[in-house]
Amino acid sequence: MSTKPVNHLNLDPEQQKTFVRFHKSLPDKPLTTVRFFNRQDYYTVHGQDATFAAKDFYKTNHLIKNIGSDNDILETLIFNKANFEAYIKQLLLVNHYRVEIFVNKGGKWALDFKGSPGNLSQFEDLLFGNIEQIEANIVIALKLSSDFKNNKIIGLGAVDTVEHKFQLSEFTDDEYFSHTESMVIKVSPKECILMTDGINPDVEQLKKVVERCGVLVTMRKKSDFSTDTLIQDLNKLIMFEEGQQPNAHTLPQLQLEISSAAIAAVIKYLELSSDSDNLNQFTVENLGYNKFVHLDSAGVQALNLFSNTGTMSKHDSLLGIFDKCRTPHGHRLLVQWIRQPLRDLNEINERLDIVETLVTNTDIRQQLYDQHLRTIPDLQALMRKIQRKRANLQDCYRIYHALQKLPDLVQTLSNSDDKTLKSIITTPLKELVNDMNKYQAMIEETIDFNLVERGEFLIQSGFDDELQEMRNQMNEYETKMKSNLNKTSGALGISVKLDSNSQYGFFFKVALKDGKTVSNNKSYEVLDTTKGGGMRFRSFKLTELNTEYQAIYQNYLEHQKSIVVEVIQTASSYSATLLNLSRILAQLDVLTSFAMLAASSLHPYVRPILHPQGTGLLDLKQMRHPCVELQDSVSYIPNDAYFEQNKCTFNVITGPNMGGKSTYIRSVAVAVFMAHVGSFVPCDSAEISVVDAILARVGANDSQIKGLSTFMVEMIETVSILKKATADSLVIIDELGRGTSTYEGCGIACAIAERLATDTKAFTLFATHFHELTKLYETIPTILNKHVSAVTSNDSLTLLYQVQPGSCDKSFGIHVAAMAKFPKNVIQDAAKKLALLESFETSKTSEEQKEITEIDKEKFLNECKRCAQECASSDDELFNHIKKLRTKFL
Template sequence: MCTVGQSLTGDFAAKSITQDLERLVKRKSDVAVDALPEMEKKLAVECLAVLINYLDFMSDEANFNKFCLKTFDISRYVKLDTAVVKSLNLIPSTSDSKEMCLYKLLNNCKTVSGQRLLKQWILQPLVDVNKIEERLDLVEVFILDSLIRQTIHEQHLSSLPDFTKIAKKLSLGKATLQDCYRVYQGLSKLPDLDSTLDEYTGEHRVLMNSVLSSELKELITDLSKFSALIEEVLDMDSVKTMEFLVRADFEEALGEIGEQMKALEKGMDRELQKVASELGLEAGKALKLESSSHLGYFLRLTRKDEKLIRNNKNFQILDTKKDGVRFTNRKLSKLSPEHLELKRSYQKLQVDVVTEVIKVAGGYAESLYRIGDLVSQLDVVISLAIASTNATLPYVRPKMLPKGSGVAELKELRHPCLEAIDVDVIPNDCVFNAENSMFHIITGPNMGGKSTYIRSVALTFLMAQMGSFVPCESATVTVVDSIMCRVGAGDSQLKGISTFMAEMLESSAILKAASESSLIVIDELGRGTATYDGFGLAWGISHYIATELKCFTLFATHFHEMTALADEVPHVTNMHVSALAEMNQMTLLYKVLPGVCDQSFGLHVAKMVNFPERVLEYARHKSQQLEDVESHATLDSLSSQITEEVKCARRKERIESYDLLQGFSDRLKELSSSTPSDILTGVEAIKQEMLQHGNSFIRSLASC
């Protein structure tokens, strides 16, 4: 979790940055830090100075000669701003951690490092088609081979530590013997993981070998000396009691103290046997010798046997818990403090030995970083494979086209997060083509699915470019260099930004940063100001994107006049979310179809949420007045593409559709007593008969 704060202007003054980097950066040549090409990036160097000061690197000598300086090439990744991350629900928000997001949907990782990498892949989708295809190939391997996927996910990954985190501690000299033992345990699991990977013999065997298997074998060999070091140094018997001590025979002084400790332990074991004989209990079962940090060594028996020591002056009860009664006697009370004192001396003496061991182990940090990266990548790839196979409808592999191809076709597209929370998602298609359909204007009622549709498209592009399969029946995706969103802007009172200002800031960022290879998603632009100003801005921004940028764009709006843009720009198309409305009732079909929505459904939505009837009646009256006035307005004369004759025809067609639907319902009742096969045949016959009427509303309903 990052904390965002403010820095003073003076903090960016890189006065001592060169001297700081001379000590922090580990260089492979004698070239001075100020001669490195990265130092020419003035703004980056100033930000680096703030970061070094904030993290207080210079106060700890362990940081010296531990870092490298290199330029991070952001052109390798899709540009995503904070508006996109928030609008598309890519990662969990701090305000609602329970809300479904893309990260939660795809996260089946078993390792902490895998979870970190998955979040990085989501926030940094790739642009290089070859790299994307490589990830898709790896995901495909584990989708097709369920046995290897299950074995690695359930048996191998769950037992591996966070190699990357421990490698960092080792490189800074801050690791402990316990950290080294955790690495030792993890390394002991890698040969089995390697054997499981070798079982794959499919078409991507060469890729699996080059990306995973060969490097894993190399690292197992490199880190075998690390394992030998730990075996030589660490007392494995002490590990069983969660104590991490250096072996007594590793150094003479430790050996002497170790012998004394063993002698005391034998004495305490003899005392256990003696007390067991006295009480008539079996040593090691009914009566046990145990130890804790605050009580030292003590004896424990079950609560039902507590009567055996009650009122016995030879024993002293220490405490009583659910797992039994802990007690001691005079002999044990003498031996335990002696053992504790020797143990402290042992630990004090081993400090220098541990420091040297950690220093030697730090030489393996680079290899541990590499094994951490490999394990993380394997974990994420398997996580994506599991997400694909566990979906309500399995995801498909997208066909990737290089940037600038100008083609995208998503068949039976679904919103992945809505689908995951058991919502019945109506699939839709989306087609982009550089020749005739690069800019889609989408109209339709509130709650009709416009926002869900355009978010689904953006998420599909992002999932494809991060290397994931996508929630479609088939998908062809041209690589984009950025995904830009203006969806659902709200105000920010603390920053003094209104809803409209937030809209304008996001829109301005889109116009400045987008290119002809971008994907732009805009929803309800211009709603935060007067109708005419809002429409003018929406028209101006849309016209600029359609004629100047000419990139993939989805523009959802309630300004029906915007649909006239399709008459001016050849590659602009109109689409609408379908609904049936008559007699003050509305049925949302959630199907995106070609063409224009010929009316607004605001009053129908208000009725759906039980507005008072008097309010609705007044609203209808006022709405009709405004429609009569606007029929002669300049705005209507400039941009209206639906004539009054067409509107009348549409109304008649809607009324006809209700009559047809009523007839359909009546005829269905007549089939209720028929056999299932006869019912299916009858329904299909009635459907075809209804379609012959040529009613567009009936066709829309039949296509859902």
């Protein structure tokens, strides 16, 4: 907060009463919407909004005032303009709230501006006016339908207002909407539109799923999903090929009727058709569900894909260690790639080919990273400003300046003979740069490059006779000011410089040590004094010359406006080329980032060998977790992982707490994930079959806001795994069944393990403290027991973090308690209780087994006798009956 808030609301008592009545007459709104009231010199919020904003922004309730009468008061909080702008940014970009701004027009308050995380068009100047980059901004709509078998059909329509894309997808989902959750993770929208459908439990469930992904949900009426005007809107918005008749009817994507209704809802919500800057700008594509590896919110959290703290530390997220991008559009694409790991083997290998080329060719990699990519501005942001008629000549020049540097980048890439790099990056980049030659020529003809060096971006004076005349006059004044500089320097006997800026125009400047010489002379006017900038001042003659110069300069600016409009209009015609250029540079930036990660690691990263989906092989040698190994004071112990379909598909992993079980199973999942993104992996060698899903049940967190206990969350995530997992999936499960009684938890864990090992046959790592699970390998040949090793001596525990074959033969809970500095008497009591319980459990189990065995024998013999007497007509029939009885009793 830069300034203190205004403390006084300029309303008399009657005006206060009138406003209180009006405010209470407003329709109800969600708690995630904040209403501001523009009072020209300041802004106010009221009621619940005032209470919330006071705590959220000012961190105190002391600034809240009450207005109205004693019987009808309204809480009020005042924002000055600076704090209002800061809070608007916080609400829209950080809190992901909606904002409404009311303005008093002719004595009546009316809604003038509104915005949401997915609809920032009215706030772009405020949010991004001084920022060099823009954020990815996608809004989706979901429409729920059903087929004749009563299956749930989801239509998804997504609008990307930065990339100017419409995306449609339609798929069948289960009762938990697990496919929808995965798609929301992949698309990563800022906002989701859902249809209000009375009290529909499916819609409520769908809303919870979307909100679980951290997306703001906006409910809209059924008529917003009507496709009556969709074709008309698309004909205006879609960028058809040159000479092609606009006819959205021919688009194959519109065969997806449910998705088309969803796209219609987003177009209406964003009011795209009413904004002329959107006309003929959008492309349409299918968003295939099966194109990407399935990831849900539990998987995203388990793999630490994104930082939970909001930082970009390489220690706590995969995005953090991946993100060595040098451009804003590269960073945006990296986030998209992380959310959309590929399943297409050819696409993955194309990325790996380029990463390998950049890893092995140090010169190209370092030149890209250190020289070329870092100088490229956010071309998408600049192009967006040009399209929206909010750009200036400086923006056009920045594009020109970037284009001037690209031939050197292309030349650097040309030093590689790699065919993949050449076909995907180098050749298209070279063609696009050539396509921008006319743009560069236009800028060279129009902008005065002599003035660019001093930060002025003006049309060349020779472009127009009147401009030339004014430029000649300004040059004369500049000559006179330089002459006055020489006189002033001689009169003062010190070194004086002539400088200019937008605030003062032209002025003299001296070092701070010479300031007294100027201030003691009444012939000069001191403008200001700064520690780093010295003293700025003017002589009376310079003041006169500067005033006359600025008058001509303002006329020059005014006269060139029409020419600037033409330049920007011409620049907007290159939007498609610049967008493609931006996409290729972003792709190169991300792949260079992958190469930098692999090449700069202290321990080896290798190119994984990818096998087609269904091959059924996962072999990781000396695998590490990329985030954990970067932590301070960590000497990482690498381990192997091996799975092969029909031989070994299921690992039961036991061992002490803190022994590395969780890190081990996550390391496997992270390595597989990184390979599917197109990155090298932290192993000595890696062979990986393409998977269709990475499914995780890790951690034990309550979800009290949603009214779900730890155990319920665990069961929901686990049933999602059981429904989604196939033989081509990777599953990691950590400590399943801890949220209920020991016997119940053990029973559930065993049942789930058997299901995954025998029916699903997915590659599964199951970390557990239920040692009963280690017995499963006796009856299921594809299960392999592993344990993390530890050594105990003199009541101490040494964790070795090595994963070895076989099960752990004991529990180390008391040793871990000792490591946590429990009191010695508590440790001793715990050891005694443990010995007593183990002795009791052993004797009880032995007696129960003996008693049950005798009863079963007697029942079995009696049933056999009965069958022999009553049921059997032949020896074969008797044998079959006894065989069935035997199976039943076993």
